[in-house]
Amino acid sequence: MIPFALRLAFSGGREAVARLLMIAAAVAIGVGLLLSTFSSMNAIDRANERQVWMNTGVQGATAATSADPLWWGARVDYYRGKTVFRADLAPTGPNSPVVPGLGRLPAPGEYYASPALEKLMRDTPAVELGDRFPGRLAGTLGDDGLPSPDSLAVVVGRTVEEVGALPRATTVTGVATALPTDCESACYGAGVHGDRMVLVLTVVAAALIFPVLIFIGTATRLSAATREQRYAAMRLVGATPGQVSVMSAVESTVAAVIGTAVGFGLYFALKPVVAEVPFTGDRFFASDLSLTLPQVAVTVLGVPAAAALAARFALRRVTISPLGVSRRVTPKPPSPWRLIPLVAGLAELGYFVGSKPATTNGQSAAYLTGFVLVMLGLMTAGPWLTMATAQAVARRTGRPASLIAMRRLSDDPRAGFRSVSGLVLALFVTTGTLAIMGTINANQSTLNGAPEVRKAIVDVPFGNKEDAVTLPSVPDRVLARARAVPGFQGIALIHDNPARIGAFQQGERRMVPSLVDCAELARIPVIGHCAPGAAVAAVDPYQLVDLTDSSGHEWPAAAISGAEVAELPVRMLYATTDGSETAKEQLRTLFMKEFPTYEPRLAEDWASEGQKKLQSWRQLANVVLLTTLPIAGCSLAVSVVAGLSDRRRPFAMLRLTGAPLQLLRRVVGLESALPLLAVSALAIGTGFAAAAMFLKAQMSYDLVSPGLTYFGLVGFGLAASLAIIASTLPLLGRITGPESARNG
Secondary structure, X not given: OHHHHHHHHHOOOHHHHHHHHHHHHHHHHHHHHHHHHHHHHHHHHHHHHHOHHHHOOOOOOEXXXXXXXXXXXXXXXXXOOEEEEEEEEEEOOOOOOOOOOOOOXXXXXXXXXXXXXXXXXXXXOOOOOHHHOOOEEEEEOOHHHOOOOOOOEEEEEOOHHHHHOOOOOEEEOOOEEEOOOOOOOOOOOOOOOHHHHHHHHHHHHHHHHHHHHHHHHHHHOOOHHHHHHHHHHHHHOOOOHHHHHHHHHHHHHHHHHHHHHHXXXXXXXXXXXXHHOOOOOOOOOHHHXXXXXXXXXXXXXXXXXXXXXXXXHHOHHXXXXXHHHHHOOOOOOOOHHHHXXXXXXXXXXXXXXXXXXXOHHHHHHHHHHHHHHHHHHHHHXXXXXXXXXXXXXXXXXXXXXXXXXXXXXXXXXXXXXXXXXXXXXXXXXXXXXXXXXXXXXXHHOOOOOOOOHHHEEEEEEOOOOOOOOOEOOOOHHHHHHHHOOOOEEEEEEEEOOOOOOOOEEEOOEEEOOEEEEHHHHOOOHHHOEEOOOOOEEEEOHHHHHOOOOOOOOEEOEOOOOHHHHHOOOEEEEEEEEXXXXXXXXXXXXXXXXXXXXXXXXXXXXXXXXHHHHHHHHHHHHHHHHHHHHHHHHHHHHHHHHHHHHHOHHHHHHHHHOOOOHHHHHHHXXXXXXXXXXXXXXXXXXXXXXXXXXXXXXXXXXXXXXXXXXXXXXXXXXHHHHHHHHHHHOOHHHHHOOHHHHOOO
């Protein structure tokens, strides 16, 4: 039967070849996207594995042991919003552990930098970046120790005494080889929290694969009526249901095998492009985008099997009753029970608004299940909504084209909805994606603080408050160099308050203010001013660390003289600039070089990681939108053409009985446009509802309107869809001639 089925598959001339190519193209797109998603998940895992060493010394991280301990001091630095990982190391013997990517540890006065950091230092004045790292550049940190070619990392060689003086410094007997179970806030590395990104990629894969599966199903049904008649005739002359099933499956399986092979080629062609997409905020190494044997096996075996099942399902009426095909019995109308999956998915998302699972895995299962249920619900509810809308319109119209179109939709709403199902799902995905991204962007995209605060830099002790090391004093030469920086405006030394002068009760905590000379405070009005006649002010150190704009705030006077304050240890330095990146980074570099136990911070540093994650969400949203909408448009075009091809004889009969061609075009247009507009409204509303519940449950954000971009995109998509429908109408004139009306 298989050779005979292959002969039939290719014996239909250009129509059969076009159908095979269409199915193969749909499968190729699906396979290419699926493999790209699989490889991206694998790349995240490999990126995490290569940066585990950065978490050496983190409580709970496991590490191999070596004979000679290694002094380890790690921290995160920033440059113009970019994160720089820095590890200061001091071996205690020849057998101290070596970090991945290095052949040996740097000696005191040497450092190794990642290729991206090397390039950045070459392109940047040393006073802004390079001077932060003592000694000379001795070599390059290899790819084995970097999660991404964009990673900024440096390993600095120091003496045991220098590293031991750093806060949080510790001795280790090996670099970390595995992360602790929970390192949400303690671990270093941009991609170390990869579980959430893998979850997002899983949801993205579902969002991409659903339209592709619809496209495959649509292409499989191309010329279904012609094939149904052919197979029904075979049944009538003695072919068994099993033989018909084999023949119907062979065509789709052959096309799926061809499409799978092309899909692998598409994956390899897209691999360099995917590597450049910063899903985690940084690019992937191209070598990390690889596939596992189970993933390849699932794709190679599963896709053709799914295509065969789709063909079997599409032509199931033939195997049940060949006479049913010739009689064209009206299908059973869909029932309101089809709304249950949609309601269940929305109910699940709504339930978790007030009772979010405590664990990340629990949240992943909850939201993934909810969104998949909603998407399935849209597919099952679409035919019922199409039928209900068609019946409602039919009761309020008397035009022939409208009556014919509505009657046909009422008789077979599944076929009417099938043509627009891919676009409806794409609208849901687009609405949900842009609504979520717009809300997150509105809540997280702005930098901390007011404009004047973003011009300031605060230098505070590095480490926990308990082990923070304050400065005995700040040398005059350092202050002179700070004032010489172009763009410098003012600096104030915030002194420690060991005598607890001006302490007061704030809730359950005894608040001990820091002290600042009023003459210095007058030069940086962004943090407030002194009371009239006061020499020293008592300021809230927490408010200063948060870089809060306190302009206009009057700090109370402290009962201490300016000369006495000058003798107290320095808790922090607060400097202001004209806002230029050059001034801020020069001051940061100066402070880091002079005070290695302190960390200078800008307002944008606190938002840096958030901005990086936000950028990764934007990239994922772009991928979803740029993929689902074109696929949905192709699916719509194929569906409309397939519908016209399958109904050429009924339309030809109508033309022979006197129906004008323009009437038939209006019928086809209404049959396609009504389900599109009716179910699109449901998909858009559902997308907003699902997004609102997800945002409220996961982030406690209220839904923010996605803005003109979204409405413009949706409007363009609907207009383009109607244009696609209109572009197929000229086919009616060619396929409804008298020759199409003859029996056969």
